[in-house]
Amino acid sequence: MRKLALAAFLLVILTACWNSKQQMYSTVVNQSGATLKAIEVAYPGGSYGITQMRSSETFRKWVAITPPCTYSVHFEDEAGKQHQSKDIAFGKDKCPAEVILTIDSSLNVTGVPK
Numbered sequence: 124m125r126k127l128a129l130a131a132f133l134l135v136i137l138t139a140c141w142n143s144k145q146q147m148y149s150t151v152v153n154q155s156g157a158t159l160k161a162i163e164v165a166y167p168g169g170s171y172g173i174t175q176m177r178s179s180e181t182f183r184k185w186v187a188i189t190p191p192c193t194y195s196v197h198f199e200d201e202a203g204k205q206h207q208s209k210d211i212a213f214g215k216d217k218c219p220a221e222v223i224l225t226i227d228s229s230l231n232v233t234g235v236p237k
Contacts, residue, residue, distance in 0.1 A: 145187070149185075154178070154225055156228050192218035193211065222236055
């Protein structure tokens, strides 16, 4: 009985933590004209990686984020040079349902809410 009560308590705590984060889509679009590697998308509460994206590819991921809704993107170009975006802010108290992060031909990263 004690083990069951402990398991139920832990389940409530874990569920409460998950529900306190906002869930949304995060989309990366490569419009650079080149293949990019070792892409890391960072946001409050987590990050995810993309091994490689060819030009014109899109990668969409469901994430749980804790506001403020701020993203940054790190990646490597075809020559092996590292690039890092400035922080891209989408809101202090609440995030949009989806953000689209686009890497352009100058290897700059811009973001728009959707």
